[in-house]
Amino acid sequence: MRNPIFPKPNQQASENIVNVAKAIEVAIAPSVLDSHSNDSLTNAAREFGETDEVKVEPINEIQFPVDLDELHPVSGSAIGDLMDKGFDAIAFYKSFRHINCHPAPGYWGIFYIKPRVALLINEMMSDTGLAKDECLDSILRFLYGHEIYHYKIDAICLQKEAFSNYLIYRPYRNYVNSLSIADWYEESLANHYGLAALESFNSHRGFDAYEANQVVKQFMNELVQMSPGAYRLGLDRNVISLFGPRGLLAKQIVQGCPTTNAISQASLKLLESTFFQQLLLEGYKNFKGDRFLAAELSLTFCPVNWITWYKNGSAVYASKTVPLKEIKEGFIKNYLGGEQKRLTDHEYFKIDNGELVKVPNGHDKDIRLYELKNIIEKAGMQNTEFWAARNLTNKWKKSVPREVIKSAR
């Protein structure tokens, strides 16, 4: 079956980018490849760092669609993860410059974290009632739009490096890593183009035209709304203006470059200005926009992969989970006004809408996904609402019990 989401892979062109980048970077700073820093590691990769084994499955026309039934997420929430860390907790971009670094040495490009995509699909199905295929499709599209933006910035930097004496991308990434999540403007734009990928009306160089239905758009909009720091600015109307995230991003890109004299300061000012001009050429809501990229750096050459971390032979979710104790004492008793009903082998609580909720056994453990799902449904809530309320109430301590009582769904 032809994969309907990603452009056709071109391994040779992808390898060529690695070689070109290496030649350019080494010419500017001969020792650049000697540093064994961890800067290439995304937050997600850091979380999984200690597990045993990593499996990468490049996505091509043969291996798509992938069978997500092989994964049975038991605990955790991808929505909970992305509220903490943004969409890069579900998928991430690894630069062609870092191809030999961890995770997944030998690979670069976009990586979908398979167990987390599976979790998010489950949560989306439960909130929207849509079929699995449609959830898979729209999540992959959104994340592609988001992550390809990170490639785009990487590639523009390389183009600038080819004509300047500066290393641009590495210092820029180091600089951004030192800032708080509220200032990660590249993420605002990445989310903007993630949403744009759900309504791309024209086909373009290997991308099909596509428009998601209203339910999908609304769900993904909510997720962006719930995202932390600058990720949330993906919904900001200013996202494409000079004074919004795009102008700030252009400033940040050159911020890491050293300025030793008046000439270098003036040239950096020009560099910032041309970055901004080029970023403007993407246009509004057009994640495929790449007119400013050399043909050799086309967006279609950025590889796309699944990635799964394993420990002792089983896939690691390392996903956001909630302790049972918090669900019982916080969510059920404080937020839902739960009253203990009877003690058999399980505890039951009658909550504000009259429903009877069963609390699983266990003391120190985390609640399992299906158990949490049952309780959330009895409370008449969506997964997204649960996580938003958890944040708003500071884990069920403020503004409790809830004001609006909802019937079970």
Ligand SMILES: [Zn+2]
């Ligand atoms: Zn991102």
